[in-house]
Amino acid sequence: xxxxxxxxxxxxxxxxxxxxxxxxxxxxxxxxxxxxxxxxxxxxxxxxxxxxxxxxxxxxxxxxxxxxxxxxxxxxxxxxxxxxxxxxxxxxxxxxxxxxxxxxxxxxxxxxxxxxxxxxxxxxxxxxxxxxxxxxxxxxxxxxxxxxxxxxxxxxxxxxxxxxxxxxxxxxxxxxxxxxxxxxxxxxxxxxx
Numbered sequence: 169x170x171x172x173x174x175x176x177x178x179x180x181x182x183x184x185x186x187x188x189x190x191x192x193x194x195x196x197x198x199x200x201x202x203x204x205x206x207x208x209x210x211x212x213x214x215x216x217x218x219x220x221x222x223x224x225x226x227x228x229x230x231x232x233x234x235x236x237x238x239x240x241x242x243x244x245x246x247x248x249x250x251x252x253x254x255x256x257x258x259x260x261x262x263x264x265x266x267x268x269x270x271x272x273x274x275x276x277x278x279x280x281x282x283x284x285x286x287x288x289x290x291x292x293x294x295x296x297x298x299x300x301x302x303x304x305x306x307x308x309x310x311x312x313x314x315x316x317x318x319x320x321x322x323x324x325x326x327x328x329x330x331x332x333x334x335x336x337x338x339x340x341x342x343x344x345x346x347x348x349x350x351x352x353x354x355x356x357x358x359x360x361x
Contacts, residue, residue, distance in 0.1 A: 169228075169231065169234040169235055169266070170315065171234075172228055172233075172234045173226055173227065173228070173258075176225060176226040176227075176228065177196060177206050177226050178192050178193045178196055179192070180222060180225050180226055181193075181195060181196045181206065181210070184210070184214070184216065185214065196209070199213060204289070204290065204291045204292055204318070204322075205257055205289055205290075207219065207222055207223075207282075207287070208288075208289075210222070219287065223258075223259050223282070227258055227259060227261070227262035229265070231262070231265045231266050231269055232269055235266065235269055235270075238270060238350070238351065240351055241270050241272060241350065241351065242270065242271055242272050242275065244350075244351060244353070244354060245272055245275040246275060247354070248353070248354065248357070251277045251303070252275060252276050252277060253276060253277055253278045253279070253280065253299065253303060254276055254278070254279040254280065255280045255285075255290065255295065255296070255299050255312075256279065256280070256281050256282065256289075257282050257289035257290055258281060258282060259281050259282060259283065260279060260281040260283065260284070263279050263281060264279075277303075278302070278303070280295075280298070280299045280302070285298055285299075286298075290314070290316070290319040290322055290323075291318050291319045291321060291322030291323075292322065293322060293325065293326060295322075296312075296322060296323050296326055296328070297326070300326075306327075307323065307326040307327040307328035307329075308327055308328065308329065310323075310328050310329065311329050311330070311331055311357075312324075312328050312329065312330050312331070313330070313331040313332075313333055313350075313353075314330075314332070314333065315332070315333040315334070315335065317332060317339055317342065317343075317344075320332055320343075320344050321343070324343075324344065330344040330345075331344060331345055331346065331347065331353075331356065332344045332345070332346035332347075333346070333347060333348075333349065333350060334346040334347070334348060335348055335349055
């Protein structure tokens with residue numbers, strides 16, 4: 169899914185700026201590194217204002233084409249004895265499509281999407297702070313998981329614990345513990361079982 173969203177973002181940047189795909193990819197990577205998200209870069213550096221159009225274009229409506237089947241996911245999530253929340257730089261609609269595909273919407277106590285976070289997403293500390301305030305927790309009370317290393321750094325700088333989901337196990341010497349996939353979470357949380 170993330171590679172499809174990345175492809176869509178690069179295509180959007182290409183069309184918006186009138187540059188070829190390769191240049192759009194280079195520009196977007198540079199902007200992402202500076203601002204944390206491509207959208208924030210477009211807003212600040214390129215005077216982009218049609219945020220809803222961007223959000224609509226970059227999140228595919230047909231999520232089932234890009235997601236792997238994970239029949240064990242629902243039961244695994246249900247057995248974890250802790251509250252679970254979602255913090256996403258995507259929209260509520262996109263999140264719900266994914267949750268419905270897996271049948272796991274009832275496994276989460278809340279979703280914090282990009283709109284609900286005032287368009288300030290990960291890795292900005294304000295995004296994490298809003299969620300922590302809303303759930304009434306301190307950073308040390310939370311295990312924050314993501315597949316984007318930089319998003320973990322933003323949360324850990326607040327004193328939170330992080331877990332990298334590194335499907336390719338390709339991050340050399342990651343700063344945070346990692347697992348290859350979400351189904352490996354119970355073994356990470358409860359290693360002696």
